Amino acid sequence: MKxxxxxxxxxxxxxxxxxxxxxxxKDEEMNLFYSISVTTRPKKEDEIDGKDYYFVSYETxxxxxxxxxxxxxxxxxxxxxxxxxxxxxxxINQGKNVLIEVEAQxxxxxxxxxxxxxxxxxxxxxxxxxxxxxxxRYKDDETTIQQRLNKAKMEMELQPLFNNVVTNTDAAASxxxxxxxxxxxxxxx
Numbered sequence: 001m002k003x004x005x006x007x008x009x010x011x012x013x014x015x016x017x018x019x020x021x022x023x024x025x026k027d028e029e030m031n032l033f034y035s036i037s038v039t040t041r042p043k044k045e046d047e048i049d050g051k052d053y054y055f056v057s058y059e060t061x062x063x064x065x066x067x068x069x070x071x072x073x074x075x076x077x078x079x080x081x082x083x084x085x086x087x088x089x090x091x092i093n094q095g096k097n098v099l100i101e102v103e104a105q106x107x108x109x110x111x112x113x114x115x116x117x118x119x120x121x122x123x124x125x126x127x128x129x130x131x132x133x134x135x136x137r138y139k140d141d142e143t144t145i146q147q148r149l150n151k152a153k154m155e156m157e158l159q160p161l162f163n164n165v166v167t168n169t170d171a172a173a174s175x176x177x178x179x180x181x182x183x184x185x186x187x188x189x
Contacts, residue, residue, distance in 0.1 A: 004092035005186050006114050007032065007178070010104045011122030012152040014133040016168045020122060021101055023175030030179060033091050035100045038064065041079035054084070072102055072109035077147065083110070097186065104158045118185050120178050121162035125169050127153075 007024070009017050025032055038054040040061050049055050056064075061080050064070050073082030083100055091098045100110065100117075107119050124130035130152055138144045159165055164181055168174045 001095045004031070004094065004096040004098060005182070006088065006092065006110065006117035007097060007099045007182050008107055008110055008117050008119040009099060009101045009122065009178075010107055010119065011168075012104075012124060012130060012155045013148045014137050014152065015122050015124050015130060016133070016171055016174070017101055017122055019171035020166075020168060020174045020178065021099060023171050024099060024178060027175070027179060030182065031095075031097045032099045033096045035083055035088050035091075035098050037081050037083055037102075038070070039079060039081045041077075041081070053081075071100075071113060072106035074103045074106050076103065076151070085113075097182075104155045107162075116185075118164065118182050119162060120164040120166055120181070121159050122166050122168050122174065123156065123159060125167060127156075 009021060011017055021034070024030055025034060036050065036052075036054060038056055038061065040056060040058050041053070043049060043053075043055045047053065058080070061082065064082065064084070065073060069085055070082035071085045071088055073080060081103070083102065083106070088098050088100065102110070104121065110117055111119065124133070131149060134145055134148045134152065138148060166174050166177050
């Protein structure tokens, strides 16, 4: 059985990765399974444990780090986020392709363990559009808006490290571009 492949989706905060992810996940030809992250962040009212995230305590998260159970992990806003190794390894060994959506700094950790992973950096049409998206998403919290804007500017500095960069002006078109690059790589392997 042919092993599955990992598709890593990253980019600046609020650039539209979720919409692109949703488009990719609908495409049966991609044979994609979404890797659910683990987090110490409290569950929001509309979130479902085991579907949106695995919500865990700081102690459980620290144990996972100590035991090398996370493919990558990062901290933002005082909370930790990570990708469970076991889930990803199980799926790719079953011939399934895995979509992992992570912060840009987590990509290096993934590439060390899975050098054949296709990593895509999603960028906005321009910084003004990105700021507009951040302000729409976090409209009532100027502190969070400024945090996200600063984070997005730092993340955009990482763009030159990626061979696959997609400008997101339309989620469906961006997903189609990513699909082509992914299937080309998958067919090579």
